[in-house]
Amino acid sequence: MIKGIFETHLNVTDLERSQHFYEQIMGLEHAYGQPERGNSFYWVGGRGNAMLGIWQKEPDKVQRQHFAFHVSLEDMKQAVPYLEAKGIAARNFLDDDIGELYVFGWMPAVSVYFTDPDGHSLEFISMLPDEAKSELGMVPWSTWERMHGRM
Structure with a gap:
């Protein structure tokens, strides 16, 4: 049944800083985001292959x-x-x-x-x-x- 890992998520302390890193530095394609909810999603390996989600949290929630x-x-x-x-x-x-x-x-x-x-x-x-x-x-x-x- 399992063919791979499609999605993973990270908690981050600064959404804008992390968006810049994953978009501008790493070159991931932005897929979707809800700034009001503090999240952003990126395609990894092209649209529909895999996804990374980042979520802004308080520093004590970021491990x-x-x-x-x-x-x-x-x-x-x-x-x-x-x-x-x-x-x-x-x-x-x-x-x-x-x-x-x-x-x-x-x-x-x-x-x-x-x-x-x-x-x-x-x-x-x-x-x-x-x-x-x-x-x-x-x-x-x-x-x-x-x-x-x-x-």
């Missing part, structure tokens, strides 16, 4: 959450410069500041993390075309690529 945006493998290669050009600090899963993205061997997928204006943990993630290797745990993307003869 840090996490979700990931699926991006193409080609786009992942430019994810860090893309984020940095928009003034967004990128980091890897280990937050070790080595400047390299990691692969989750059990998936396998490569990802990069960043935050929105309320500190929600966001991620760009891309599945890799390889067999999973859970025994590797997490490895730098360059190591994974060398192991698969792509570097």
Whole structure:
């Protein structure tokens, strides 16, 4: 029955600031909003594919959450410069500041993390075309690529 996750919601402290972030910085298409109710909705991956809703709440009602945006493998290669050009600090899963993205061997997928204006943990993630290797745990993307003869 379940084919995917269609919709997720975040509580935010400043609706206008978050609207700017998700529309102007992240480039999501605005779908609908009710400013009088403190909400705004965005299409993710194009109209009708998935939706993100943001709801303005008092700061004590905003708890840090996490979700990931699926991006193409080609786009992942430019994810860090893309984020940095928009003034967004990128980091890897280990937050070790080595400047390299990691692969989750059990998936396998490569990802990069960043935050929105309320500190929600966001991620760009891309599945890799390889067999999973859970025994590797997490490895730098360059190591994974060398192991698969792509570097």
